[in-house]
Amino acid sequence: METKLLTQHYDKPEYQSLKGYQKLGGYEALKKAFSMKPQDIITEVKNAGLRGRGGAGFSTGMKWSFLPNNNEPRYLLCNADEGEPGTFKDRVMMERAPHQLIEGMIISAFAINSKKSYIYIRGEYMAPIKIVEKAIREVYDAGLLGKNILGSGFDHDMDVYRGAGAYIVGEETGLISSLEGKKGQPKLKPPFPAVQGYLKKPTIVNNVETLATVPWIITNGASEYKKYGTEKSPGTKLFSVSGNINKPGVYEVPLGIPFKDFLQNECGGMKPGYELKALIPGGSSCPVLTRDEALKSTMDYECMSQLGSMLGSGGVIIIDDKQCMVDLLNILMNFYHHESCGQCTPCREGTGWMNKITTSLLTKNGKLEDISLLHKIASHMLGTTICALSDAAAMPVMSFVTKFRDEFEYYAKEKRSKVKGDVHYAQAHH
Amino acid sequence: MSLTLPPESKSYIQKELKRYETKESALIPALFEAQKVFGLITPEVIDLLSKEMDIPTSRVNEVFEFYTMFNKSKVGKYHIQVCTNISCSMVGAREYMQALCEKLNVKPCEVTADGKFSVSTAECLGSCGTAPMAEVTSRDADEYHENLKINEIDKFLGKFK
Numbered sequence: 001m002e003t004k005l006l007t008q009h010y011d012k013p014e015y016q017s018l019k020g021y022q023k024l025g026g027y028e029a030l031k032k033a034f035s036m037k038p039q040d041i042i043t044e045v046k047n048a049g050l051r052g053r054g055g056a057g058f059s060t061g062m063k064w065s066f067l068p069n070n071n072e073p074r075y076l077l078c079n080a081d082e083g084e085p086g087t088f089k090d091r092v093m094m095e096r097a098p099h100q101l102i103e104g105m106i107i108s109a110f111a112i113n114s115k116k117s118y119i120y121i122r123g124e125y126m127a128p129i130k131i132v133e134k135a136i137r138e139v140y141d142a143g144l145l146g147k148n149i150l151g152s153g154f155d156h157d158m159d160v161y162r163g164a165g166a167y168i169v170g171e172e173t174g175l176i177s178s179l180e181g182k183k184g185q186p187k188l189k190p191p192f193p194a195v196q197g198y199l200k201k202p203t204i205v206n207n208v209e210t211l212a213t214v215p216w217i218i219t220n221g222a223s224e225y226k227k228y229g230t231e232k233s234p235g236t237k238l239f240s241v242s243g244n245i246n247k248p249g250v251y252e253v254p255l256g257i258p259f260k261d262f263l264q265n266e267c268g269g270m271k272p273g274y275e276l277k278a279l280i281p282g283g284s285s286c287p288v289l290t291r292d293e294a295l296k297s298t299m300d301y302e303c304m305s306q307l308g309s310m311l312g313s314g315g316v317i318i319i320d321d322k323q324c325m326v327d328l329l330n331i332l333m334n335f336y337h338h339e340s341c342g343q344c345t346p347c348r349e350g351t352g353w354m355n356k357i358t359t360s361l362l363t364k365n366g367k368l369e370d371i372s373l374l375h376k377i378a379s380h381m382l383g384t385t386i387c388a389l390s391d392a393a394a395m396p397v398m399s400f401v402t403k404f405r406d407e408f409e410y411y412a413k414e415k416r417s418k419v420k421g422d423v424h425y426a427q428a429h430h
Numbered sequence: 431m432s433l434t435l436p437p438e439s440k441s442y443i444q445k446e447l448k449r450y451e452t453k454e455s456a457l458i459p460a461l462f463e464a465q466k467v468f469g470l471i472t473p474e475v476i477d478l479l480s481k482e483m484d485i486p487t488s489r490v491n492e493v494f495e496f497y498t499m500f501n502k503s504k505v506g507k508y509h510i511q512v513c514t515n516i517s518c519s520m521v522g523a524r525e526y527m528q529a530l531c532e533k534l535n536v537k538p539c540e541v542t543a544d545g546k547f548s549v550s551t552a553e554c555l556g557s558c559g560t561a562p563m564a565e566v567t568s569r570d571a572d573e574y575h576e577n578l579k580i581n582e583i584d585k586f587l588g589k590f591k
């Protein structure tokens with residue numbers, strides 16, 4: 001079922017270079033785009049139904065059309081911060097096909113009339129940073145960036161910005177703060193970045209995968225793109241899969257395929273001796289699904305939302321029967337507590353409490369009431385803060401304690417894991 | 431003796447100051463450079479950068495404090511960070527981390543007696559399908575090491591001279 005619209009040439013090392021990319025049809029979409037009106041490019045992307053691949057799944061064409069209709073300078077920022085646990089597709093895209101991203105960005109910049117773009121890459125991604133920087137140099141040398149690109153009259157400059165370690169910078173307004181040389185703290189919305197973003201100028205923030213999909217849509221057209229996927233989730237998506245499966249990795253499949261088939265065919269099934277217990281379908285912020293829910297799910301935005309979860313970033317985390325859900329939730333709470341930027345009380349305090357409570361369960365100090373308390377704290381963290389990190393921390397908690405309550409109760413009563421027994425966790429968290 | 435930046439670092443920082451739309455955007459690159467040169471960013475280094483970049487020390491410090499890649503305590507020549515977030519822990523990253531600490535005879539965040547290694551945990555590094563994994567940083571390199579195995583720890587450590 002793998003359907004390689006974007007990843008067709010990913011196994012060819014020469015695809016990384018400008019020459020190799022061009023030989024395989026690269027930058028033809030850009031030429032075509034320059035023969036179109038910017039507004040028509042936006043319409044094409046809108047008609048294709050492309051939804052943002054960074055997590056929220058918002059219509060890309062729609063987002064672009066929120067920009068003010070004037071000549072004010074505006075920025076295009078590519079979000080390559082990729083920090084959501086379980087997610088590693090953007091890294092693969094930048095390493096294998098840096099020019100696909102760059103071409104998508106030039107087309108998108110032309111569509112929204114932006115003269116300057118940045119690719120904000122998380123600081124730990126040294127390998128992708130070097131590859132993308134080299135690709136940008138090649139593109140400048142070939143006259144595909146800079147002044148009057150391909151005689152179109154369109155000028156555009158592009159640069160890479162290296163982050164320095166902070167999950168919250170993946171949130172688009174946090175990313176903007178960071179790029180401005182400040183602490184990477186999110187900003188209150190509205191104003192939305194499309195109206196007032198980087199340096200208070202209209203700004204579009206898009207994920208790597210979103211932008212890298214644009215050349216395909218321009219080359220093949222919206223109606224061709226919609227032949228893949230479902231009505232509400234058109235096209236293909238890259239999923240990064242991890243856990244105790246035979247073939248972890250990144251796979252591009254049409255949206256809407258049954259998870260069951262995906263697990264069997266692309267992922268090669270569970271490792272011998274392991275059974276599927278649960279699924280986090282789209283990165284650590286998405287509510288967990290039980291085995292039964294997972295096996296009847298299809299991998300698209302609407303099914304995941306019907307099941308009370310999200311497709312998110314496409315970070316598919318496969319949880320097997322040897323895992324203790326109390327332990328896994330504690331790992332996540334430790335993470336969100338560490339990554340909360342601290343501006344909002346419900347998020348700062350809530351993540352702290354939830355981390356403390358899950359830790360106390362693991363250290364045999366938990367009480368039965370703690371389980372309801374966890375749920376209650378989480379429910380107060382929804383929708384009350386500057387950014388969605390608070391929700392991202394609360395939603396897993398609510399789903400874990402609701403769907404795997406027996407494991408939490410067992411820990412509270414018996415002071416040991418229902419799954420792992422009396423374990424000493426190899427490593428206490430920081 | 432007061433600290434000074436080597437000429438190549440100075441010119442790098444001056445270039446970064448002009449590279450972005452605002453000069454404050456050069457703080458992250460400058461802090462990375464300073465960390466490479468001095469190993470650890472002390473209050474004196476913050477002062478030095480503040481003067482070099484003509485940006486108030488409070489601004490330099492705020493950026494330094496915010497990001498995890500700027501070390502807040504001493505690290506070894508090779509700083510090994512093992513991801514212990516969800517996907518990695520499910521396939522044995524914590525056991526690997528423990529074995530590594532035992533091998534080097536250190537606790538997380540400590541430096542070996544010879545100053546060569548330090549080990550700490552890290553949050554998801556975007557390498558969840560090739561876990562356990564570690565990011566190893568040193569003056570000259572910053573690399574991912576993937577598909578680590580406990581019975582290959584000697585071989586892994588042998589890569590670092």
Ligand SMILES: Cc1cc2nc3c(=O)[nH]c(=O)nc-3n(C[C@H](O)[C@H](O)[C@H](O)COP(=O)(O)O)c2cc1C
Pocket residue numbers: 051052053054055056057058060079080081082083084167168169170171172173205206207208210211387388389392
């Ligand atoms: C806490 C948090 C972390 C996020 N991290 C990322 C990230 O690493 N990469 C990303 O593309 N989007 C991330 N997002 C989503 C961005 O805010 C934004 O919606 C996205 O970059 C928009 O691009 P898209 O429309 O192409 O998806 C994050 C959101 C939140 C709340």
Ligand code: SF4
Pocket residue numbers: 168185186339340341342343344345347348385386387388389390
């Ligand atoms: S919700 Fe949390 S991470 Fe987001 S701005 Fe508020 S405190 Fe910071």
Ligand code: FES
Pocket residue numbers: 085086087513514515516517518519553554555556557558561563
């Ligand atoms: S969870 Fe360890 S690299 Fe992602």
